[in-house]
Amino acid sequence: MPASVAALRTEVLDFEPYAAGLSIEEIRERYGLESVIKLASNENPLGVAPLVQKRLKTAAGLAFRYPKPDTPRLRKAIACRMGVDQSRVVAGNGSDEIIDILIRVRAVPGRDNVLAFKPCFSMYKIQSKFLGVEFRQVPVEADFTYDLDKLAERVDENTALVFVTSPDNPSGFAPKAAELEAFARSLPPACLFVVDEAYMDFAEPEEAYSIRNLLDELDNLVILRTFSKAYGLAGMRLGYGLMHPDLADYLMRVRLPFSVNILAEEAGIAAIEDTCFYEATLQAVRSGRERLAAELTAMGCVPKPTQANFLMFTLPEACSLSAKDVFEKLLERGIIIRPLGSYGLPDSLRVSIGNEHENHAFLRGLREVLEEARA
Known part of the structure; x- marks a missing residue:
């Protein structure tokens, strides 16, 4: 290491950068997918006004x-x-x-x-x-x-x-x-x-x-x-x-x-x-999180009550897969959500509220993963 770099402040030398969510492009390339849904970064489900x-x-x-x-x-x-x-x-x-x-x-x-x-x-x-x-x-x-x-x-x-x-x-x-x-x-x-x-x-x-x-x-x-x-x-x-x-x-x-x-x-x-776009966004998020919470519960998952545009949840108690396993299997299906190991919560996952199509795709994909784990 050059002396000029070694002389940097100690706070910098052991600095860990912010860990951003995976991008659609990298998952599309990694798995050779045409369509990828990203529900990992709490972005607006309706896009840009x-x-x-x-x-x-x-x-x-x-x-x-x-x-x-x-x-x-x-x-x-x-x-x-x-x-x-x-x-x-x-x-x-x-x-x-x-x-x-x-x-x-x-x-x-x-x-x-x-x-x-x-x-x-x-x-x-x-x-x-x-x-x-x-x-x-x-x-x-x-x-x-x-x-x-x-x-x-x-x-x-x-x-x-x-x-x-x-x-x-x-x-x-x-x-x-x-x-x-x-x-x-x-x-x-x-x-x-x-x-x-x-x-x-x-x-x-x-x-x-x-x-x-x-x-x-x-x-x-x-x-x-x-x-x-x-x-x-x-x-x-x-x-x-x-x-x-x-x-x-x-x-x-x-x-x-x-x-x-x-x-x-x-x-x-x-x-x-x-203001029309803003109100439509609130409606999409509030109705979407209600649906996701209900369907996750029906699958045996445990979602936390939320006032945000995302849901944190744990998997069914009897599930043989870890949260990381489920995250990876959803990636293979072109669905990106957020594992919470970086938050010190290795057993939890977080999913952003998407539009109707994205929410449906996520629920279908998760249901398939859980059913395969039980087979």
């Missing part, structure tokens, strides 16, 4: 221009959609960028710590480690619910940020808003409480679970949202945070300029405007 596609075609000729660094038109659209002042909105290259900047501006390496449940979205841990900040975790309960009192016990004078994902990934659990509010009010004023609501659009009813209406009351509250799920823009990399205007101002100062490209900004604005 018609208005977004139209707007992108119109805006393509502007790709040679730099966007405005503070994305004012997009932030205004987000503010109107969320019912907050524009000064509270920070847009980013996915909500991942907002997570990264929050840790950078608040946590001091070697002194502060970041706290979250386990398992959780891996970016909290990845970015904390990369920045040299201690990352602490409190295990979720056996039924994947949150014990917020146990989380509160781990908070100390050096806890810079607490991340809570609601609804959670991979379980789909969402604590009630009143529980999150009580926890938020128990935190020291200097500790940022970051509620990652990437899947909140699918919660039913949303107002029972989201605490974004408390932004005016809690100066240390940050709400994260994304365009990757309900708005169908995972490939555009677009997300945002809602927070106190002073904190937003500092994030805007240090954020890399032009991190939200000009086409992503246009797509985000169009996605907000296309």
